[in-house]
């Protein structure tokens with residue numbers, strides 16, 4: 692039990708000894724701002740009290756090549772999201788895919804959600820918080836899967852689940 696407690700305390704305090712919390716700050720690239728506004732709108736619709744006032748989003752190379760975004764949560768510091776601006780992750784991604792990515796990172800950074808890899812029997816991910824396919828309610832770039840390709844009608848469910856992990860299974864997941 693002691694070891695666990697130690698581990699938890701260590702994780703919470705990280706390796707920083709500086710007790711000074713960072714002031715509240717908001718810095719989001721113009722290109723990303725519409726998705727933050729959309730997040731606020733969806734939060735409000737669901738009566739979520741989440742605040743986006745303390746947030747830094749940057750495009751950066753801190754993200755490794757094979758991931759599109761990351762959230763850095765450090766005790767007392769402003770949550771930081773770094774997005775990969777490459778063609779696949781951002782430049783050529785659809786608006787829907789961009790929203791999926793930004794919402795996934797806000798899920799980590801503001802809603803404190805962890806990854807969730809569960810799938811429904813039909814193979815669809817249960818959550819936008821899955822680490823493998825973030826563009827989960829975007830239409831595909833190359834519609835080779837017919838109707839299966841357009842996941843847009845699933846958007847409401849995935850955003851419900853983002854704000855409430857206990858959202859019941861949707862009809863298409865059964």
Ligand SMILES: [Zn+2]
Nearest residue numbers: 795799806822
């Ligand atoms: Zn993630």
